[in-house]
Amino acid sequence: xxxxxxxxxxxxRRARAQLLSLADSASAAFDENHAAVREASEGWIxxxxxxxxxxxxxxxxxxxxxxxxxxxxxxxxxxxxxxxTSTDDDSVESE
Numbered sequence: 001x002x003x004x005x006x007x008x009x010x011x012x013r014r015a016r017a018q019l020l021s022l023a024d025s026a027s028a029a030f031d032e033n034h035a036a037v038r039e040a041s042e043g044w045i046x047x048x049x050x051x052x053x054x055x056x057x058x059x060x061x062x063x064x065x066x067x068x069x070x071x072x073x074x075x076x077x078x079x080x081x082x083x084x085t086s087t088d089d090d091s092v093e094s095e
Contacts, residue, residue: 016077023070030063 034056041052 012077016074019070019074019077023067023074026070027063027067030060030067034060034063 037052037056041049041056044052
């Protein structure tokens with residue numbers, strides 16, 4: 001049994017735009033959160049401050065990786081659409 005996948009290019013473009021918008025919103029929220037933690041950490045001393053610094057660095061790196069992954073996914077959505085279109089065109093030609 002063979003079922004063909006249907007891809008709606010307009011829906012993929014909307015999903016791409018939404019994903020990029022969400023990544024931008026998340027980036028702004030992360031930046032705001034990191035700034036608040038840095039500001040709060042100014043009052044920390046000793047071992048607490050030493051423990052917080054690498055943790056904030058770890059969070060920042062994880063946030064960057066996650067956002068890069070989201071943006072990468074969004075930027076590859078158009079290539080999926082064009083690949084599907086070319087596959088559909090090839091299928092029509094072979095029939």
